[in-house]
Amino acid sequence: MRTWQIRENEFDLSITHNIDASKEAVYDVLADLEAYPDFINDLVSVKRDGDVYHFVARAAILTIPATVAVIKTPGQTVAFELVEGPVDRLKGAWLVEAGDTPDQTKVTLTVHAETDERGEWLLRMTGRYVQNKTDKLITAFSYRVVELQRGDVTATSVPRTAPGGGLIGWFKRLWARIFGAQAVASAKPASTLFRDEHNVETLEALASTMMPADEFDAGVQDLGFISLAEMRSRYEAGRETLYATALDAVDKMAQAMFDKPYFVDLTPADRAALLDAVRQGRVNGEVWGHVEPSTFFGALWEDVIFLYCTHPDTWRRIGFPGPSFDTGGYPDYSKPQDLMRKWQAGQ
Amino acid sequence: MNEIHETVDVCIVGVGACGGVVAKELAEAGFSVVGLEAGLRYDPGVDFENDEAEMLKLLWSGPRVTSGQDPINPWSGTGVGGGTLVWCGVTPRFHVNDFRRASIEGGGVDWPLTYADLAPYYDQVEADFGVAGEAGENPWEGPRGPFPMPPVPFSYQAQALARGVEKVGGHALHGPLAITSVAYGGREACNGCGFCMQGCRSKAKSTTLFTHVPQAEARGARILSESTAFRIEYDAQRSRVNGVSYFDAEGTARHISARLVVVAAHAVETPRLLLLSANNTFPEGLANSSGLLGKNFMAHPTCTVTGLFNEPLNGFKGPVMGDLLVQDWYETDPQRDFVRGYTLEKFVPGPFFYASNMMNLWGAELKEMIRYYAHAGGWWVCGEGLTSDKNSVTLDPEVKDKHGLPVAHLTHGWAENDVRLIQHGIQQSTEILEAAGAWRVQAGPVSSAHPMGTVRMGDDPQTSVVNSYCQSHDIPNLFVTDTSVFPTGGGANTTLTAMAIALRASHYIIEQARAGELD
Numbered sequence: 001m002r003t004w005q006i007r008e009n010e011f012d013l014s015i016t017h018n019i020d021a022s023k024e025a026v027y028d029v030l031a032d033l034e035a036y037p038d039f040i041n042d043l044v045s046v047k048r049d050g051d052v053y054h055f056v057a058r059a060a061i062l063t064i065p066a067t068v069a070v071i072k073t074p075g076q077t078v079a080f081e082l083v084e085g086p087v088d089r090l091k092g093a094w095l096v097e098a099g100d101t102p103d104q105t106k107v108t109l110t111v112h113a114e115t116d117e118r119g120e121w122l123l124r125m126t127g128r129y130v131q132n133k134t135d136k137l138i139t140a141f142s143y144r145v146v147e148l149q150r151g152d153v154t155a156t157s158v159p160r161t162a163p164g165g166g167l168i169g170w171f172k173r174l175w176a177r178i179f180g181a182q183a184v185a186s187a188k189p190a191s192t193l194f195r196d197e198h199n200v201e202t203l204e205a206l207a208s209t210m211m212p213a214d215e216f217d218a219g220v221q222d223l224g225f226i227s228l229a230e231m232r233s234r235y236e237a238g239r240e241t242l243y244a245t246a247l248d249a250v251d252k253m254a255q256a257m258f259d260k261p262y263f264v265d266l267t268p269a270d271r272a273a274l275l276d277a278v279r280q281g282r283v284n285g286e287v288w289g290h291v292e293p294s295t296f297f298g299a300l301w302e303d304v305i306f307l308y309c310t311h312p313d314t315w316r317r318i319g320f321p322g323p324s325f326d327t328g329g330y331p332d333y334s335k336p337q338d339l340m341r342k343w344q345a346g347q
Numbered sequence: 348m349n350e351i352h353e354t355v356d357v358c359i360v361g362v363g364a365c366g367g368v369v370a371k372e373l374a375e376a377g378f379s380v381v382g383l384e385a386g387l388r389y390d391p392g393v394d395f396e397n398d399e400a401e402m403l404k405l406l407w408s409g410p411r412v413t414s415g416q417d418p419i420n421p422w423s424g425t426g427v428g429g430g431t432l433v434w435c436g437v438t439p440r441f442h443v444n445d446f447r448r449a450s451i452e453g454g455g456v457d458w459p460l461t462y463a464d465l466a467p468y469y470d471q472v473e474a475d476f477g478v479a480g481e482a483g484e485n486p487w488e489g490p491r492g493p494f495p496m497p498p499v500p501f502s503y504q505a506q507a508l509a510r511g512v513e514k515v516g517g518h519a520l521h522g523p524l525a526i527t528s529v530a531y532g533g534r535e536a537c538n539g540c541g542f543c544m545q546g547c548r549s550k551a552k553s554t555t556l557f558t559h560v561p562q563a564e565a566r567g568a569r570i571l572s573e574s575t576a577f578r579i580e581y582d583a584q585r586s587r588v589n590g591v592s593y594f595d596a597e598g599t600a601r602h603i604s605a606r607l608v609v610v611a612a613h614a615v616e617t618p619r620l621l622l623l624s625a626n627n628t629f630p631e632g633l634a635n636s637s638g639l640l641g642k643n644f645m646a647h648p649t650c651t652v653t654g655l656f657n658e659p660l661n662g663f664k665g666p667v668m669g670d671l672l673v674q675d676w677y678e679t680d681p682q683r684d685f686v687r688g689y690t691l692e693k694f695v696p697g698p699f700f701y702a703s704n705m706m707n708l709w710g711a712e713l714k715e716m717i718r719y720y721a722h723a724g725g726w727w728v729c730g731e732g733l734t735s736d737k738n739s740v741t742l743d744p745e746v747k748d749k750h751g752l753p754v755a756h757l758t759h760g761w762a763e764n765d766v767r768l769i770q771h772g773i774q775q776s777t778e779i780l781e782a783a784g785a786w787r788v789q790a791g792p793v794s795s796a797h798p799m800g801t802v803r804m805g806d807d808p809q810t811s812v813v814n815s816y817c818q819s820h821d822i823p824n825l826f827v828t829d830t831s832v833f834p835t836g837g838g839a840n841t842t843l844t845a846m847a848i849a850l851r852a853s854h855y856i857i858e859q860a861r862a863g864e865l866d
Contacts (some may be wrong), residue, residue, distance in 0.1 A: 139393050210709055216718050272710055279709070301709060309699040309717060310399065319721035320663055320698050323397030325548050329538030333665030334500040339721055340661070 011113040013092075017138045018104040021145040023075065023096055026105040029144050030078050030094045033070065039144045040137065052083065089114040107141070193240055194230040198262070199247050203229060205264045206250065209271045210304040217317055223307050232303070242299055245291040250274060252287045351569070351603050355379045356860075358591045358605035360576040360620060361612035363429015364842050365829045365849035367555025368472070369609050370563035370570070372853035378860070380568040381603055382560075383593050385612075386425030388572040389432070389556065395546030399697040402544045405433035409754065411615070412743040416760030419795040421646045423613045427572050428556030430613065430842065435543050436525035436552045437669035437692060438478050438843040440469050443489040444678065445837040452679050452686050455734045456834045459806045459815035460851075462489040468847035473523075476553045476846070477531045480523035487674050499528045499537065502665035504724045505693045507656060511783025512673055515775075522669035522692065523843075525553035532558065539665040544696065571595070577752055579608055579624040579633055579825070588633075588825045594750055607824045607856065607865055611849065614644070614798035614831040618740045619755040621802070621827075634819040639812050644738040645800035645836045648761060648769040650793050651694060651704040652776035653716065653725035654785025660724050662695030668727060669693060669840075676775055677838050685767035689730035690839040691776055695723050704791040716789055724780065728772035729796065731838035733762045740801045761793075769793050797841045802831035817852035824865050828852045 003014045019026050029035075033053050037043040044056040055066045066085030072078050075096065082090035092111035099106045193199055203226060211220040233240040250263040257277070258270050266274065277283060279297045308314055315322050319339045324330060357373050359366045362384040374380045386407075389395065407423040424430030444451055446458040446465075470492045472478075479496035498521035501509060509519035526543075527536045537551035550557045560570060573596035580602070582589045590604040610617050618641040624633035632640045673691040680688070695701060698720050705716055716723070743756035773790045780788045805811025808820035813832055819825040828849035830841045837844070859865050 139390075211714060212711060214711065214714070216714070219714065275709075298706075301706065305702050305713070306699060309702050314717075315698070318698065318718060319659065319661070323542075324663075325397045325538070325540040325542065329540035329549075330661075330664035331538055333502045333539035333541075333661075334506070335503060337503045337659050337661040337664070339659045 009115050011111075013111040014108065015138065016106060016108045017142070018099045018101075018106055019142050019145055020104055021149060023098065023105045025145055025149065026107060026141075027075050027078075027096045029141060029148065030096065030107070031072050031074075033078075039147075040140050087113050087115050107138070109138070193233070193244055193247075194226055198264075200226055201264050202247055202250065202262070203243070205271060206246075206275065206300060207304045209268070209275050210300055211308050212268065217314070220304050220308050223311055223313075225304065225307055228303055228307055239299070242291055242296055245289055246278075246293075246296040246300075249283070249287045249291075249293075250278070253277065253283065256284065350601055351381055351571075353379075354590075354604040354606065355381045356605070357381070357607045357609060357856075358383065358603050359609045359611060360579075360591060361385075361429060361610065361616070361829070362427050362555070362560065362570055362572075363424055363611065363613065363829075364431045364555055364846050366429065366609070366611035367431075367559035367563070368475075368846050368849040369611060369828055369853050369856075370568045371475075371559040371566075372850060373856065374563040374566035374568040376857045378857075380563060381605070382563075382568060382570040383574040383576050383591065383603075384427050384429075384570060384572045385575040385616075386427065386429075386572065388427040388570070389546060391546060391548055391550055391557070395542075395548045397540060397542045397548070398545065399699050401546070402433060402700070405544075405546060407613075407616070409748055410746055411754055412746050412756045413759070414756065415738065415758040418757070419646055419759045420757060421795045421798045423615060423798065426556070427560060427570055428554040431525075431554035432546050432556065433544050434552075434554075434842065435666065435668035435694075437672075437840045438473070438476075438480075438523045438525045439672065439674075439690065439839040440488060440491070440523070441465075441837040441839065441844045442487055442677065445835065448687070448835055454686065456803075456805065456810070458834050459804055459811070460848075464815075465844070465847045465851065466490065468850045469843065472843060472846045472850055476525050476555075476558055477527060477534070478523050478525050478553070478843070479528040481521045484518075485520050485674060486518065487677060494523065496528045496531055499524045499526055499666055499670050502539075502662070502670055502693070504660040504662040504665075504695060505671035507658075507660055507783055508693055508724050508726070508779065509671055511779040511781070511785075512671075514782035515779055517673050517675040517779070520672045520674065522672040524666060524669060525843075526666055527551045527553075537666070541663045541665060541667060541697075543667040544700075574601075575750070576612070576620055577623060577750060579610070579620065581624070581626050581628065581633060581822070583626070583628050586628075586822065588822055598750065607826070607860070609826045609828055609852075609856075611827070611829045613829050614801045614833075615740055615755050615757065617827055617829055617831045618801040619742065619753075622742050623752060629821070634812060634821040634825055636821050637809060637812055639803055639810070641740040641801050642736055642738075643734045643800040643803055643834075644740050644757065644759060644798065645732050645734055645833070646759070646795040647797045647836060647838070648728075648730045648732050648765045648793055649796045650728045650769055650773055651725055651791045652728065652773055652780065653695070653701075653705070653723050653789050653791075654777075654780030654783065655716070655719045655787045655789075656722050656724055656783070656785055659721045660695075661721055662723055662725070663697060663721075667694065667696050673779075674839070676771065683767075683771065685764045685771065687731040687733070687764070687768060688838050689728050689768060689772045691772065691779070692727045692729060692840075693725070694727035695725045701725075704794075705789060707792045708789065715787070719787075724783065724785065726776040726779070728769060728776055729839055730765065730768045730772055731836050732765045732795075734800060734835060735760070735762055759795075766793075797830065797836070799830040799833040799836050799841060802827045803834050804832040805834060816855040817848065818855070826852055826856065 034046050047054045053068050067083040068080045070080050079093040090113040095108040097106045207220045207225040213219040254260045254263045278293045283293050356378040357380045359382040362382040370382050407425045424433050443462040449455050449457045474495045479499045480494040481498045482493045512519040529536050534550045574593045576591050576593045578592040580590045588608045592602045622632040669692040671693040677688040679686045738759045741756045742753040746754045777788045802812045804813045817826045817828045830845045
C-alpha cells in the first residue's frame, strides 16, 4: 500500500510492504545501514560516525552526499533525519510489524520532506523520483532478506536497484551528451545568483522568450524554471558561471542593440531578436568572456524544453497521457484515433 | 562470485546483442562461458518505467571526446542486453548488394562474405530473438524463409504515412520488428504502451536480457554485470591471448583467465579496449598488425522529419519506430547525384525526445510543433554513410575515465555523398508527408546513429583486422563480434546483421575448438 502527497513545499510518502521473513531478519537488514551499498546500487557508500551516518548516493553519473542522524529502536523502528543534504528538511522511519500472514513481516516506510518557497516544482519531480525509487528500494530489501536467508549474499546476477532516472542524472547525462561536459561529483551550497530579483526576472524573461506564452498556454511561465536552473547549478560544474555570464551579457546586449538598460525592458520581439543573436553567436565577444553564447543558448533550450515537455499540464493540453503500461497500454493503436479528451478532462 | 579463479573456456566482453548470441551458442555447446558487462543488470518489472527520462540510463554515458569536421557520438547501449535495452527493435536485413558494393559501384570494400552466407544465420537469429514481419513483401530483400511471427500491424500513424508513400509511388513495408505481434517464446504480445526505448516493461520487445542471456545462464554461463574490461592479456610465447583484466563494481582490478576471448563491446569501446591492450608484440594496439584498428569509423547519417496533420494520430501509441518502413530509395540510382541510399522508418517518440529532435527550432515555431504533438506523424531517415580513412576511434591523449584510462576519441566528418544522400532523404520524407496531408513539415538537424567499421573484416590481413568469422588475423583465439567488423554500413539498422555475424562466428568457434585449432 502506498500513499504520497505534495502540499506546497511539503512532500509525504507512506509505503507498506509484506516481506516473506521473520521480524528479526527484516529488522536486522534495515538496521545495518552500512551494508546498504551491498544491495542498493544508488548508494556508493554509507559510513557511520556514532548515531550519524554519512551517505554518498548516486543518481546516474552524479554523486550526492548527505548526512543523516539515525535512532534505532531494536526490533521495531529505524528513524532517520537529514542533517545536511539536497533538501531543506527530510525525516522518516522504517517501522517493522507482524505481517498479514504468520510467515510475513510488514514493513512501513514513511518520509516527510520540505523545501523552501520555490520547492513545489522540485518536490513534484522529487516525488515522482521517490515514488519510483521506493518500489525499487522495497524490492531490494526483499531480495536482500531472501538472499541472507539462502546464505547467497554474493550472487552477482541478482537484480539490484538501479541508478538512473532522477532529474539531475537525466540532465547530467543529456548535458554531457550534447556538450561533452565532464561529470562533476559533488554539490555546492545554493547559489545567491538565483536569489537576486533582477536575475530572476531576467531568467524568467529569457525562458519565456524560448517558450513563449500565447493563446494556447502560458508557455514555460510558472513551471518553476528558476528552481530548475538553481538545482542544476548546484550539481554541475560551470553551470552557475554560464548563467551568471549570460545574465550580465544579455543586459549589455540590450543596451548595445536597443539602447535599453536591461533585457527585461525589451519588447517580446526585441527579446527574441536578441536571443537569436545569442543563438547565432552574433555577439560582442568581450561581453561573453570565455562563455560560448551558443552554449548558453543550448543550455537554456534544454532546461526550458525539458520543463515544458515533461510537465503534466502540458501533457494534458497536447493530448499525451504519460505512462500507459499500468493501465494496459494501447491495444487500439492501429484503430482510428481521437484526441484523448476524456483523459484531458478527467485529470 | 566477484572472482573467478579457474580458467574458463571463453570470456566475452560486452553482453549486448552480439555478446548475448555468443554466450548462448557457446554455453549450449558445452563451453564454460563468462560474460563481462560494464553496465547494470536490470529487472524489467522493477527497473523499466514508462518515463522518458528512464531512457538515458540505458545509454553509454562514459566520457568521450569528439572532433573532426562533423563531430558525432552515436548512441551505444549499456547494461546486460546492451543496445537492445534502449533500441526500438527494428530488424531489417541488409540487402544482397550491401555485401559487394565495391564490386558493383566502386568505392569502399566488399565484405568477405555474402548475403547467402549469412541467410541461414539471419533465419536463426530471427527465430531465437523473435522477429515479426511479412516475408516476400520487400522486393529488394534477398531470398529468405518465413518470419517466426506475423507482422506487427501498422499503427494509425503508420497508416496515415503509408497513404502518402503510396501516393508518391513507393512501397509501404511492414517493418521487421523484434516485438511480439503474438505471444512468442513465453512472452506476451505487445500492448502498444509506446515506451519501447525505456527498456520495455512487458518484455514484448526483444532484448538479449530476456532471450539469449537466460538461455546461456541455464547452460552454466556466468554474467558479471558492473564489470568493466580494461585489458586483454597476451602471452607472447604462445602468441595467444589468455584472459581479460577488468574492474569490478567496487573498482577493484580483477582478472579472468580464458582460453578464448570474444570482444563485443560495440564499435567505439571495442577498438578502445584493443588499443588499451597494446603490448610489446603489438605496440599499436592488440591484433593491429594491419594498422587498421580504429580506422574507418562509420555511422549512419540520420534525420527526423515530422509532419503535422489535421486529424489526431496519437503517435505515442504502439511501437515507437519502424512498424512502417520504406526502402524505395535504398539502392544506388545512377540518376541521382550520390551513391547508396536510405531507409525511411516511421518515428514519433515521447514529447521531450520528440522536441529534442528539433533543436534547430525554438520559440513559437517549436511551440507549434509541440502543441500538435498528438497530430504528428514522422520519419526517421537512416542513410548509408560512406567509409573514410579520415574517420577514426583512437585513445584520447588527455581525457581519462573514472579508472584513469584514456577515453575514446572519435574523429568524424561526413562525406559529400553523405550530405547529398541525407538531403534527398529529407526531401523525399517531406514529399511523402505532404502527399499524406501534412499541413506543416519540419526536418530536424542531421544526426548520426549506429557506430561501425573500426575493426574491419576481410580476407587480406594487410587490409583488415579480422577474417569473415570475426577471428583476428594476428591472434587465432581472439574474436570481435559486433558492428566494428562491418566493412560498409548499409542503409538500415545494424543489429540483426551483427547478431547473424556473431552467430556465424560462434558456429565457427565451436567447430574450430573441437578440432583443436584454437589451442
